[in-house]
Amino acid sequence: MTQAPEAWHAALNRLQLSGTPHVLATQVTSAGSTPREPGARMVITADTIFDTLGGGTFEWQTISAARDFLQQGSAGFHLEAFSLGGRSGQCCGGFVNVLLEVFPGVSSHIALFGAGHVGCEIVKLSAPLPWHLDWYDSRTDIFDEQDDQQPRLSCHTLTSPQESVLALPPHCHVLVLTHNHDEDYALIAALLRRADIASIGLIGSDSKWTSFQSRLKRDGYKPEEIQRVRCPVGAVHGTKLSNKTPYAIAMTVVTELLWLTDKPTAHQTRGLEPDALRSLFHDTATNPS
Template structure:
């Protein structure tokens, strides 16, 4: 899958082969659109890598990107109006507008920054790409001027080749650390203000594009539910790790799509992983004692998503014990349990779909509620014998 974490390694491969490319990045959206801010695709003379949503809108951006490639330099902002999907007779399910910035990357100029970005994506490091979308009245900032942003360096007054006021550096640091792609313009005080419309104002516009590496799906327990979970996680572009203390269950034959398989006691395995905010850990072990062990180990790290299956009664008792053991209540409140959206799932495959659906909702919207599969039906089957 051409996931977001693969864009920058592909950019490096292209530039190292001596070929330029046009990078198309969604910098702003209005209404319902097929892709979110920050989505991007690489356009080369032999085709494209990645997608900004497909259809006529992507085809039009591809056409404009190829023109820039033929010209060999430059940058432009393209408005993709999906309210009528160009020449289509009917309006599709997406009825919004995307603002897409297209600029040329060349081997001689841009290979070093592409390598920095690819390295950061591989490590899920909190850095960002800063790009001038519109220079406004500042002629010294050409469209497409770019800089690699490391929050630690920015806080110390460095790390950016684009000159920034102190207030702007602080805002960019916050966006980078929080991994929130944002389109800004300078105001009269030198601060940055977010914008959603690109009407000409004479003020410079910058796009802060945090680098998000491969999000990790850690499946604790290698029973029946774990098999479809691994397959679906890989299909969605997650880096998938499967953990179990039994080699007869956690092996390559059962999990051919897994990126990593760890055969260790659950606690030791989780402690060996550097969990962060890009991690989704789900406990589907063969017993509640193991789930409690796994969830405890995950909550002691800054894991972004922690979930476990089980009945409401079992979940309540488990979380109470964790609270008594000293896990802060705010962390316990973040646990997704009982895990799985309310779709009436019964089979391991259906339960896996319900779990993946809850992960997607959290991943895309940040919204969660208590009306889960477990809350509605009162139970979830164990996933293993």
């Protein structure tokens, strides 16, 4: 376990921007003798901790619980209760409640092929969203130095469509909008060979897509495979915009991606369970620190 010198608030800001999975642990109540007081915080990742709740077995148990939630992808709030003399076996013998806020990192991976006008607008519009973007273009001088410094954005030179597609993570959402039709086709053909790609969007006119479909059929792709491609990308209910500016097209593409990447919660109750809150408030009222 690595203890980093970075303060919890600095680490939290950096991890939030980068989309790295992490947990913010906050001591919310104290009763009796405890290592630290309510308001103490620490940040926990899969391999590093930032700051401390006081050390000892109680802190180790907090870290273990946080990492279990990260591994399970259990986003949201979790309340952990520690009897320091009982559960944690510490001599101080107090009682604390710790709130674990689990941030599982980026919600989706997006691969964007093409750094033209529409691609640039898509990247700008996507910046505040909890996505990681891998951005590809075969032109070696197309990316600015500042592009590689944006949080959750990685820029790559596209040398081989087949190799780049093979390197994509599973369940990735892919947009193909390069400056070259042959490059677009090579990417679409490679993407259709991967059944684990979540969605495939292609920019283009009806005539371009008709031509691509004919080529794909000649190359042995089945109709159900070809239907995985959305073209033109960003068409809402099959309706195309009359406004064809890069910004307008990018807005429809990002909106479409929001629907495709949305993961509705399985429970109507969000946050802490009501019973946990009632117990917490009862303990605070009867055992004030």
